[in-house]
Amino acid sequence: MKKNPAVLKKSLYYLQRGEISYLLSKIKEKLKNNLSIIKTHFKIVPDKYFKQFNAEDYSLMETTIDIIIPVYNGFEFLTPLFDSIETNTISPFRLIVINDCSSDKRVKPYLKQRLEKFSKAIFIDLDINQGFVKSVNEACKYTKNHFIILNTNTEVPIFWVERLMYPIFSMNKVASTTPFTNAGQMASFPNFLVDNNIFEGMNVNELDGVFRNIRPDDFYTEVPTGVGFCMGVNYSLVEKIGFFDEEEFGKGYGEVNDWCQRAIQEGYKNLMVPNLFVYHKHGGSFPSKEKLDLMKKNSMKILKKYPNYEKSIESYIKKDPHKNLRYILILTACSKHEEGIHLIVDHALEGGTNTYSKNLKKRYTKERKKILHLVYDFYANTYKLYFNYNSYHFSFTITKLEELESFFVHIRLKEIFLNSLVSFQENYDVLTLIEKLTLGNGANLNIPIHDYYPICPNYTLLNSTGEFCEIPTLEKCKTCMKFNKLEWKKFFNSSTDVALWRAKWSSLFRIAHTIICFSHSSKILLLKAYNDIDQDKIKIIPHETPYLPVVHTEKTILKKTNTVIGVLGTISYAKGARVLKTLVEVIEERNLAIKIVLIGEITEHIESDHFYITGHYLREELPELVLEHKIDICLIPSICPETFSYTTQEIMMMQLPLMVFNLGAPAERVQEYEKGVVLDKDYVENIIQYVLK
Helix, strand or coil: CCCCHHHHHHHHHHHHCCCHHHHHHHHHHHHHHHHHHHHHCEECCHHHHECCCCHHHHCCCCCCEEEEEEECCCHHHHHHHHHHHHHHCCCCEEEEEEECCCCCCCHHHHHHHHHCCCCCCEEEECCCCCCHHHHHHHHHCCCCCCEEEECCCEECCCCHHHHHHHHHHHCCCEEEEEEEECCCHHHECCCCCCCCCCHHHCCHHHHHHHHHCECCCCCCEEECCCCCCEEEECHHHHHHHCCCCHHHHCCCCCHHHHHHHHHHHCCCEEEEEEEEECEECCCCCCCHHHHHHHHHHHHHHHHHHCCCHHHHHHHHHHHCCCHHHHHHHHHHHHHHCCCCEEEEEEECCCCHHHHHHHHHHHHHHHCCCCEEEEEEECCCCEEEEEEEECCEEEEEEECCHHHHHHHHCCCCEEEEEECCCCCCCCHHHHHHHHHHHHHHHCCEEEEECCCCCCCCCCCCCECCCCCECCCCCHHHHHHHHHHCCCCHHHHCCCCCCHHHHHHHHHHHHHHCCEEEECCHHHHHHHHHHCCCCCHHHEEECCCCCCCCCCCCCHHHHHCCCCEEEEEEEEECCCCCHHHHHHHHHHHHHHCCCEEEEEEEEECCCCCCCCEEECCCCCHHHHHHHHHHCCCCEEEECCCCCCCCCHHHHHHHHCCCCEEEECCHHHHHHHCCCCCEEEECCCHHHHHHHHHHC
16 A cells, blocks of 8 residues: 555545455455565566667777687587677687697688688697697787687677676776576576577577677676686786696686686686677587596586585575576567567456456467566556566566566567556556557557446446446546546546547557457447447457356255345446345345345445355356355346356356346347346346246
8 A cells, every 4th residue: 555555545445335344355365465476576677677789888998809719620610600700799809719639620721711811810720639728728828918718619799799808897806707608507598507509599699689788787797607618808817826727627627617716716706797698509619428527527626626616606506696687588589589479468456357368378378479468466556577488487577667668668579468457557658658569569459348448447337326327428428537436446547538548549449450349239339439440350259168067956946935046256336236235135124035145255245144155266166056055046236238247158058047137248148048037227126026026
């Protein structure tokens, strides 16, 4: 309530109506839900994650950077490596290439031929294989400034040198810098500590394009060791403490860890560079058995020499400081690749609307679509986003609408499925944002009509006297908005200008790909408000309702002296709570042999021997509950025109007698149902007379 005054307004609404028990049950439910969400969601402020890349922000002061490339065989890697360096290295650089006596006779002539294009390049050709450590140390003798070690089995993106070396030039005591990669232990993306294939088969510039626009400031993170596939090195520190230890680490593995630990002892730090991705085709440096032997032998040396090293690694892995950043990068990269993201926009008020979006997500998951589910939680006053694609499932929150808009600048959308906007605050601005996102992405906008929110902020279309308004003139709507005190007003946080509201929604309908109605009656009402909608866009697709068996009540009826009316669902004012209360009062007053059993919940407080409430139920329990409570006939007491009614469908599937009022989708369905009756106004009296008859 402190964070969202609208919740206080809503609570006062229930208190004024005497609906205290319902209010308390909802508070308990929401507290439980929000506490569980706190544990699983992380909060982002988009401007702390994203910043449009500008090369001028990463000045290396025209310093020539040496790029040391140790080569031992790996002929298949050389062309993509040198092509990427030649194309994507912008700052002044010099190549220092060491051919460590490659046994593949194609390597040496190829290197000499490629280096002809680089006039300042140094080529070192060793007659005897020295191994990685000695080769790199040999090359270091030629360096006079900060330098880079780069493996042959890599590909680099545009402006890679600038981003890799920037921390060494601009921050104090940075020993080494390591970029993200697909296969690089703590630097691995998308999965931490795993040798991944490159994400979604993207090329290095496509994927790095996502990393490039990350704001690095809050994500430069100290690591216990750099990773030698691509590592920026501080030359000043090398001059002070030397470089790789040839005696201890022979042909390789462990030498980088050792040097980085020595750097830490000198008061320096090793940083991960969060806004750079370099492609690493792992497995090209050593034969697998030789590498495993070296790993085992040299790891023991590291642990012996640095007793706290293992703990520092374990601590880093436990913290996983880039976990949330990787999630945002995964989502952003998914949106850039192939078809883009399918955005579902929804409220968190529960009910049939949320059931529909859950089923939609299940279908999209089977179709391997990349799903981002945007939910506004009215009670927490925050936007919750759930991403779902293949093995990637995570959720995060964004607090402000302007931050949400800032976030979507970086996400490409294929589809916007506008499931429901009920309870969203800053109502008109939300509609403007949806239009902007649709047009800006060239996305398919699909709008289901779950309720009549697109027609009026008062989504039940009940007027100030609690009756269906019939969608009158805008002038009458204006008067209604002024005096109407129903629940919609507790969700709606803007001034109620129906003309502006219709204009905003009309713009969305014009650019919509499909408008989904779940009944003919809802289509008729929609067209009454918007007679200029292209009717070819409107598809009538009734909800799919899972199977329920037929319930045979004949035996229970013969042994009874009273009639039991069954009501299903959560019954609010619009769903007929007052009707039920009045009905119970009349039954008591006349001492009729009628009992009402509500399988569900109700906002009104009703105490009577003629009324029983089961509370929350599971759908599959319905047939058993109908038999247990000896229900003879069901009632849909809704006083608003429903767009569809799951409970109507469920009752018909169980083949139970059914009463509905002459409104909306229930009346449309029951007119064709042999066990149903459609009742006109004077609802309470007509219910009683029909039951007695």
